[in-house]
Amino acid sequence: MSHSTYNKLWADSQMGLKSLLTEDNPAQPPRPEKDRVVFFQRLATLYVRYVQIFRQLEEAYDQVVHPQKRRVIRAVLDGVMGRVLELKNEMVEKEFSEYHYMDDVIQDLKLTPEDIEIPIPRYFLSERSALLRDRGKMLLGILKPMEDQEKLKSVGVRALNLEEAVKILQVSERARQGRLRSKFMKDIQRYEERQKRAKDLVLAKDTAALRIQKVWKGYVQRKKTQREREDEMIFLGMTMDLSHTKPSPITVRVKSNEARRRTKQEEYEEDYQKSIVVITKKLREVEAPDIRETMKEQIRQWFIECHDATGTFPDYPDEEDGGSGLIFAEKTPQQLMEELAAKEEGDTSKKPTDKEENKQGTKNKGKEMEEEEEAGLKMLPSAFLGDLEVGQKTFESVWQNRTESKNFSQRHEAELIKEQKRKEIELEVRVQVDELMRQELVNWKLAVDKDKSGKAKGGAKKKKGSKSGKKKKKDKDLTADRSTESLYEELVEKGLLKQAENVHLQDYVGDYSYLGTTLRQTDIEPMPSLSDVRQVVALYAVLPLGSQVVHEKAPLVKAILLAGPSGVGKKMLVHAICQETGANLFDLSPLNLTGKYPGKSGLAMMLHTVFKVARLMQPSVVWIGDAEKMFYKKVPKEEKELDPKRLKKDLPKMLKSIKGGDRILIVGTTQDPFNADLKSLCKMYDKIILIPRPDxxxxxxxxxxxxxxxxxxxxxxxxxxxxxxxxxxxxxxxxxxxxxxxxxxxxxxxxxxxxxxxxxxxxxxxxxxxVFRDEEEAFKNWYAKTPLGRKRAKAASGIEGEEEPQVKGGKNAKKKGK
Structure with a gap:
């Protein structure tokens, strides 16, 4: 497809986003909704529409070659991804379920299930391809010698004595002779049977011809009937023509065109970076001196105007407040001086009197009454709507009506680079000018105000020192003297860092659940389909790990638990997460840790090394297979030597250290969660995903x-x-x-x-x-005891919002009279 096609796709997505933002972030916030079903319907509609825009922007970003447009699209794409995750989090909190059924919504919007499939942005891997290639080579370089050594150990060549060698040769030769004798006997038997049939079947020529014709005509008619049936099924749309199963020449051409456009993206990006350096250098040489002199003249004019208006020279604004940037704001000298004086006196403001406190109290009570009256469900504040509005304004002001008739090849535009770099150069020059003009203001005050006071006031104020507070204790780096490469190699050799299998999230095949809403309306809780599982994993794991911006601002998910019967694809999903995001795979399964890093100090060193490498080479996935073993209620006798509960105390501490900037995800898998302490398990994993058998x-x-x-x-x-x-x-x-x-x-x-x-x-x-019904029901009952499962059960029974029963003699019992 052409440049105009993808430009139009981008423009359409921006228009759709504009109308969506007016609904999602209206000027006047809507009144709280009391009906939970209506509120969820609104959330689901917003979610579906954002996913549609997400799909359009992802395709546009993958194929647009203009480097400056790609930056605008990328910012909006990350914002839309984050908003989708926020809406997902809000739907979970309002519906008390990880799985949502929106068949009625897509039916109203006239969409198909494919239209709300969460796409995996291709830039997760394409923009890190060189880094991932080098890391893969490093991993293979470490693994290959280890595999060769294991093969040599396992093969173990042993010399044979004469009797053993003769016996093996005799057995092989007798087997060969037996096979030949059997073949000869079969051939003789077949020849005799043919001779016997030939003697018995001596027919007349007419009879023989009739039989041959009968067999041939039957064969031809069967073939014709089968072909007609296939043509009819193709005509009715029940089957697909075989010619359509293979990729058509047009499809092949489109794929090659897409690959060529990606190559152009790299070429244009490199050219764009070179142009930035050249243009910035030229602007510094040509325009920076003029900007500097203009600023000086304006600041001097401000000094004179202030002196004429107030009789004194003003204090120069601090660099923290914006420096001379405050001077060039659209304010009079008097207003600017009043603001600076008010800021100085802000710390010595008077405390409110008793009457004022009483008035404030009555106001607060009035507000509380209004809040009580307006009880209901409200949308949670968003961290991404501001970014989306900025991206929308950038598109409208710069790109929507821009004429690009002369830029047919869609290379970068030098004028836009100049506009952007001028602002940066202005900020750099402003800092330099502020230093000079502060000193100049001091000299002016010494010259003019000398007769008023013997001591001249300095123009530059002392910077306020930082508040003295308790410094946070930094964790001691146990491997400060070692390089990242050596730690990486050690973890690979110990078997804690593994190569992810080449599977993708789309390989986790499953159909959409078409009757979820209908079943819920009849008070039947449907089991999620594999398509729902795939969607949830994409939202909770793949999107946050793939984008740093999304991970920092979106609702933070540190650990997820995949629970389900054996064979439902839990391990495959872990490897798919790593493949889709290019993440490292650390295996901290209890059985994999046996005999590695012994002792308490060894355990501390292991966790420190794993999480240090995971942070330095993020994104990273820490996989814990058989996660229930870490939280055993009672360790079985045969597993006591393995010490499966080794990480129970230390791993939750490491989990707390994961912040929004750390793209690290802990993924646990379990097929037997019933033997674990549920409270500890739920405390460790904030998201528990139940994977059912396929429908x-x-x-x-x-x-x-x-x-x-x-x-x-x-x-x-x-x-x-x-x-x-x-x-x-x-x-x-x-x-x-x-x-x-x-x-x-x-x-x-x-x-x-x-x-x-x-x-x-x-x-x-x-x-x-x-998987028998008993096992499936056991998983359902176990999930119903998790925090989200209990909330869902309460909501279904109509006691949602009520407090949990107070334990007799507990803390809540003391507060009963309050």
């Missing part, structure tokens, strides 16, 4: 894609609907296991003659135990 729609899609991925072909002889029905209760891991057992190399070669059928999958499935 019918997800199984139907998964069978199709997994068979193709493993070299199979889906034909009309394979009834996918029946296969999806009989595999109810089986997880993704079970499906992969069954497909690999069926699609052997020999079977794949025979698929042209013997296509797959649903009956072949029955026997391997029967050998595997599915």
């Amino acid at each position: 019918y729609a997800s199984r139907y899609i998964m069978w199709k894609q997994l068979i193709k991925k493993n070299g199979g072909e889906v034909t009309a002889s394979l009834d996918l609907s029946s296969l999806a029905k009989i595999s109810d209760g089986y997880t993704q891991g079970h499906m992969v296991q069954v497909i690999r057992s069926i699609l052997t190399e020999h079977h794949v070669r025979q698929l042209a003659k013997r296509p797959l059928t649903a009956a072949e999958f029955v026997a391997p499935l029967a050998k595997i135990n599915p």
Whole structure:
């Protein structure tokens, strides 16, 4: 597609964002909403519309080649991502559920489920490609010698004596002779059978011709009927034409064009950076002296005007207050001096009298009464709406009506660079001029005011010292004398830093939940689909880790727990998070720590090293497999030697040290959370995501894609609907296991003659135990005991907002009379 196409896409998204901002941030805040359903509907509508704009901006940012436009789009894109996360957080707080069903909203907006799929911005990886490439080479360079040593240890070549060698040769030779003898006997048997049939079947020519014609005509008619049936199904839209399954030439051309545009982006960006250096240097040489002299003249004029108006020279504004920037504001000298005097006297303001306090108290009471009257649900304050409004104004003032007829190639514009750099140079020159003019003001005061006072007042004020307070104790760096590369290598050698598997979030296949809202309206809590799981992981893990701006301002998620039966893809999601964001993968699973960094000092050193490398080489994911083992209620006898509760005290302390600027995420996975202390587990993980077994729609899609991925072909002889029905209760891991057992190399070669059928999958499935209803109900009951699950249960039972029952004799019981 052309430059104009993506420019139009950007303009459309900005227009949509403008109308959305007027609804999301109106001039007069709307009245609180008392109906929770109506309020959630409003939140869901805003969320869906922001996701649509997010998708448009992501595509525009990926393909627009103009370097200055890309910076504006990037700022708005990060703001929209952050707003989406804020709305998600607000929906969770209002609906008390991590999963939301918006089938009614997308139906009202005439959208499809694909339109609200959270996209993974491609710049997460493309803008760090060189760094990730170097890091991958470093990791492979460390892992390869380790793998070679393990192979040598495991192979262990042992010399054979003469008798053993002769015995092996004899066995091999006898097996070879047996195979040859069997082959000869089969050939002789087939030859004898053919001779016998030839003697028995001696038919007349007419009869033989009739039989051949009958067989041939039946074969031809069956083929014709099958072809007509396929054409009819294609015409009805029930199946896709085989010619459409392969990428068309137009699609291939579009993909190559997109790759070429990304190459142009790098070229134009490099050219843009060089131009900035050249233009800045030229502006400093040509315009900076004129700006300096103009500022001096204006400041001197201000000195004279102030002296004429007040009879004294003013005090020069401090650099902290903006320096001479205050002078050039649209204010009279008298107003400026009054502001400076008011600021000095601000600290000695009088305390309010008793009457004033009483008046203030009555006002506060009145406000409280108004707040009580206006009780209801309100939108939480946003940290991103201001950025979005700034981006919208920048688009309207600079780019919306800009004529670009002469910039066909969409390279940078020098005039915009000059405008931006002039402001920066003005600030630099202003600081220099302020130093000179402060001294000049001192000289003027000495010359003019000498007769009024013997001591001349200095123009420059002493800077206020910083408030003396207790300094925060800095954590001692246990590895201050070591480089990051050496720490990285040590963690790889110890097996704590691993290479993530090459899987992506889109590989976690699952269909959308189409009846979620309908079921909730009938007081039935639906189980989330795998598509919902994928969306939640993208929102809580991928987007914050991929963007530093989003991570700093969005609601902070430090740790998430993925809970579900074995085989539902928890480990795959951990690796997908690392692949989508280019994050390092640290494995602190209890079983992986056995025998590593022994003792209390070793544990402190291990955690310090892991989190130091994670911060220096962020984004990073700290994976804790079998997370329930860390919080065992009672450690099993067979695991006491492994010390699975080793990290129970120290890891939560490290979790508290993670701030908004640290793109570090702790991800725990568990298939047996029932044995853990629930209170400690929920304290550690602020987000708990329950992953169910796949539903019918997800199984139907998964069978199709997994068979193709493993070299199979889906034909009309394979009834996918029946296969999806009989595999109810089986997880993704079970499906992969069954497909690999069926699609052997020999079977794949025979698929042209013997296509797959649903009956072949029955026997391997029967050998595997599915996820039974009891296990699924156990997970549901366990999740209902988590903080969010309890809130959801209260809201469903209609006692939402009531206080928890007070424990007899507890702290709350003492406050009962108040």
